[in-house]
Amino acid sequence: MILITGGTGFIGSHTAVVLQQAGYDVLVIDNLHNSEREVISAIGQITGREPAFIEGDIRDVSLLAGLFKTHHIQAVMHFAGLKAVGESTQIPLTYYDNNIQGSITLLQAMRNAGVRTFVFSSSATVYGDPQRLPLTEDHPRSATNPYGYTKLVIEDILESLYRSEPGWKIARLRYFNPVGAHPSGLIGESPQGIPNNLMPFIAQVATGQRKQLNIFGNDYDTPDGTGVRDYIHVMDLAEGHKTALEYCNAQAQTLLTTNLGTGQGYSVLEMIQAYEQACGKPIAYQVAERRPGDIAACWADTTYAKQTLGWKADLGLKEMCQDGWRWASRDNTGQQKRGQDSFNTD
């Protein structure tokens, strides 16, 4: 059985689908801070069986100890965490406690139970402001906000753990910009309040929830002046996790650190155009000031993932926008009941 922390969230839920469809048994633990219990039944609808679900917090030592005792867990995929960059600058201690302490508590429970296979959600944010593109895994790391710092620290904790005793099989997966949704339209990303990430914001302009998109700067040193990112379909990302798990399982021990991206950068204007084609409506926008802390461009070198995992992203911009739109245009009255705070999420 595979334990997925944060498994009702955006990336964890899509990974749960892929793992179940590959024949794995899945146990989800999530405190529902940023997701809904209904995701479990949606995963059941897609795959034909619901994963086991525990509502709880990864910082709960006795809950975790009990969980490893009562379930035959072979590996852990660790998605649970807070991910809003802006919020992390306002409540850093909450971020350090939830993300760093949460990971330590989880790893201690694994160690006590003799489970040593661990797949971690890291981020391209660990590369800071790129000194060169495309980003290779050996690019220097840095952090400019507490959220990014939690990823750096957890990466380092995992390295120390790997070196401390034999048998650990650890994958540190650095995601670029996950977008899109499962093609069924039954699961997807549910940002709280006003989304500051590009794709969910465009989606809400398309549904009429927002009047127009602000493009944060058109004077960057990029082909059309707008920011360039490596957007990756969440289903490709989920497949990447399955492949990383299988890679770990095949090793006696390993510390794998790899990018999960497409290797292709798209500008904000290109994203708008692609989304317009998917939803069949114009996306209203205006050019606004640059967003503080933004970098001009960022995309992955995918060579290492191809070489080590034999994995590459297959889905293009068209599928990212079509699948994202199918999810965004569903009846989302339930989602709109959520809070109105707005934070930029990674």
Ligand code: NAD
């Ligand atoms: P998400 O918020 O949709 O999912 C995270 C889930 O973890 C949520 O369901 C939340 O309720 C749960 N959670 C948070 N703290 C918890 C705790 N202490 N105990 C139990 N559950 C807890 O986020 P996501 O986009 O699916 O991201 C998953 C992981 O990937 C995060 O670690 C995030 O930092 C990382 N990541 C995300 C992106 C992105 O753009 N979405 C990019 C790079 C890395």
Ligand code: UDP
């Ligand atoms: N962006 C934008 N308007 C928005 C949100 C984002 O112009 O409302 C731009 C942003 O400046 C960046 C790109 O879209 O160039 C992707 O931003 P996002 O926040 O989704 O990802 P990140 O910057 O964290 O990689």
